[in-house]
Amino acid sequence: MDEILEILAKDARISPAEIAKLTGRTRASVQKAIRQYERNGTIVQYKAVINRDLIHPPQSFVRALIEVSIAPQKDVGFDSIAERIYSFPEVVSCSLVSGTYDLLVVVEGENIQTVSDFIASKLAPLENVRQTTTHFLLKTYKEGGQILKKTQNRKRLNISY
């Protein structure tokens, strides 16, 4: 992976000028590369990874993993069925997977009731959706490569040879 992407993937706030200093490239070439990546979709988004459990006042929030089995029909491949599903804003993630079901869908909502309603009224009745199995997420330990638990600040000695 290009060093620029490696750096931005860890901290998206680092400016092109700083990236230039870290990689030994010119600022202009770094900016050009970043613009390219944004234009062709290699860089999809810049966002902060937030630990919802620590927001105050506590927000009502529930996430569910849904195993969706599809009955593919002639002329209607997986892609277009997936598109119908992921177009819903409640769906935060959607993947075609190998194994006993077809699509792994992640849905977010205010509470169990909201999410269940969504699945029952919008997702399950879709044409080509044969079956859904829902798992509600109880606790998230690690997200986007980041451990969410606040780790103890390991202190090295301030000074050593």
Place this chain on the structure above:
Amino acid sequence: MDIAQRVQDLAPSGIRAFFDLVLNMKDVISLGVGEPDFVTPWHIREKAVFSLEKGLTSYTSNKGMPELRREISHFLKRRHGLSYDSEEQILITVGVSEALDLAARAILNPHDRVLVPEPAYVSYAPVVELAGGRAVYLPTEVENDFKLTAREINQAAIQKKAKALMLNYPANPTGASYTKEELKEIARVVKRHNLIVLSDEIYDELTYDFEHTPLSSLAGMKERVIYLNGFSKAYAMTGFRIGYACGPSQIIAAMTKIHQYTMLCAPITGQIAAMEALRGGFKSIAEMKREYLRRRRFVVEALNAIGLPCHNPAGAFYVFPSIKSTGQRSLDFARDLLQKKKVALVPGVAFGKSGEGYVRISYASNYENLKEAVVRLAGYLGKAYTIDEKEL
């Protein structure tokens, strides 16, 4: 109570007092740390924890666990083409620090002279002196990137009738290292004068601009080099206290003789962790090295930009900029900087007289800390550090 004279004769107390000052201060941004800021990769820690759960807490063989010695032997063969027999030519020690001490005590008779570069890691001269030998300092120059030259070694060997040479590359504090060609030159002189070389290559994996060559891999050198290495820097395992020495069977046997009485064996948990490091650590080394390289680029450029001339160090994670433009002595500079800006670094004089006029800055710290430290350092010097024409 009487303290032994040879102990009284060690290390200047001025530096000790400065260190104590730094250690007890809160909220210091430290550029003075000699160990990685990375934590030991989880797969290594996990093996260590699991071994404790399984109850592996006993002594090991004096020489070190045979499996570890075999792993090291295989590793050195793969990585550098070095052949060291795991039974007779490898000793596991409590860090390279202990290996150094054992080597000195194994080969030095009273007053034997050892050539020690300057500025250099603080332990070399004291270890030689404690073993009854005499350290002969070879000053190095910034004009030559603080590298020793074959000529200097030749001259000193003749004049001082030296028995051994202490080599450390990549070096602490200067980051200096040697290409294969430069090492061949040094090897020629070493052979001419029949010197034994203690070669501390602990930072070998952190060489950025060329491939590191172990001295003992050169023709005619294996029989006269005590090769010292370990796991502290490359795998961020400083606290595990595991190092190793490889060398001629006679020397390793002598070192083992001392080690079995003074230390008995290196910690079993550390040895188990070290085995896991050798088996699976390469990917994490590559990542850490890339990160260090980025920081090196940033720090060297920044220091030069704020008026502290700094050469580009070949390896390790230190830079050794000159503070001569300030007219201050390095210890005064360090103390003043600490008190006014809460930035800690190590005065060059701690590493020998040739270190006066310089300071050691460690870039084993995350980018945000390095940035903040540079900004404060710039402020102390009455300059402004800018990226993007914007003052940070």
